[in-house]
Amino acid sequence: MTATSGEGGGWGGTGPNRAEIIRSGFSTPADSPHVPSFPFSYRNAEILTLAYRTSPDAIARLLPEPLEPTGDVVLIHIYKLNDTDWLGPYTEANIMVGARLPGGAEGAYSPWLFLSSSSGVSQGREVHGQPKKDAKVQLRPKTDAWVGRVRRNGIDVVTGTMAYKQRRCGPESLKRYMDFGLNLNLKVIDHIDGRPAIRQITARRFADLTIHESWEGPCTVELRPNVQAPVYRLPVLEMLDGFYWRADFTLVPGVILLDYLATPPAAGSSA
Numbered sequence: 096m097t098a099t100s101g102e103g104g105g106w107g108g109t110g111p112n113r114a115e116i117i118r119s120g121f122s123t124p125a126d127s128p129h130v131p132s133f134p135f136s137y138r139n140a141e142i143l144t145l146a147y148r149t150s151p152d153a154i155a156r157l158l159p160e161p162l163e164p165t166g167d168v169v170l171i172h173i174y175k176l177n178d179t180d181w182l183g184p185y186t187e188a189n190i191m192v193g194a195r196l197p198g199g200a201e202g203a204y205s206p207w208l209f210l211s212s213s214s215g216v217s218q219g220r221e222v223h224g225q226p227k228k229d230a231k232v233q234l235r236p237k238t239d240a241w242v243g244r245v246r247r248n249g250i251d252v253v254t255g256t257m258a259y260k261q262r263r264c265g266p267e268s269l270k271r272y273m274d275f276g277l278n279l280n281l282k283v284i285d286h287i288d289g290r291p292a293i294r295q296i297t298a299r300r301f302a303d304l305t306i307h308e309s310w311e312g313p314c315t316v317e318l319r320p321n322v323q324a325p326v327y328r329l330p331v332l333e334m335l336d337g338f339y340w341r342a343d344f345t346l347v348p349g350v351i352l353l354d355y356l357a358t359p360p361a362a363g364s365s366a
């Protein structure tokens with residue numbers, strides 16, 4: 096191929112050669128890759144972050160060994176991503192709970208993410224290892240309130256509200272309930288013959304984060320059961336604050352914190 100994936104696809108007379116195939120960032124279809132390679136940037140992203148308290152047992156039931164919970168708060172980020180390299184405009188929701196590796200990194204673990212972009216779903220699953228599924232996600236001002244929705248299988252699994260721009264806050268307020276900057280995920284990919292290929296805890300951080308505005312206020316969160324989007328498994332015990340913020344950021348390579356297939360099980364582990 097004369098051009099490589101990541102440069103817009105090639106239309107030359109040959110298929111991809113071995114060197115191109117094993118290069119970092121290669122994706123398929125080779126002449127029109129579905130998944131962007133790093134880095135790719137988001138401009139003018141609008142985010143409604145909803146915080147609520149849940150039961151510690153509910154969090155413990157979702158965390159993969161050996162992650163430990165760091166609190167009882169859930170964050171639901173509902174993103175309206177207005178201008179994204181490669182992916183175009185799309186919407187996304189990331190549900191997070193605080194977690195740490197014993198003696199190691201502390202961040203926010205995502206049991207579910209929902210997106211309107213098939214490239215975004217593929218990139219998240221193939222590269223970050225995020226448990227992404229397709230869904231209809233909306234963030235809109237409705238007169239004097241922000242309304243965020245996650246809809247799957249025709250069911251509004253999350254509905255969140257916050258008053259429209261009543262109280263400004265500084266960017267540090269976004270971390271009031273959890274420092275969610277380091278996103279932890281369980282990456283799971285099998286070989287075609289059924290052997291486990293990848294079993295890892297991964298971590299990533301946004302780069303070049305610029306926050307243009309941030310607002311806070313009480314929020315509401317309503318969850319509806321759906322087996323295909325079971326956010327209801329983190330029940331709302333107390334609604335806390337919401338935040339509306341607008342930012343630019345870039346997705347860059349992350350790190351592998353734990354490789355289950357390369358590391359012998361710790362004493363007391365189930366394996």
Ligand SMILES: CC(=O)CC(=O)O
Pocket residue numbers: 137174176187189225278346
């Ligand atoms: C915009 C994103 O990249 C959202 C996320 O993965 O948290």
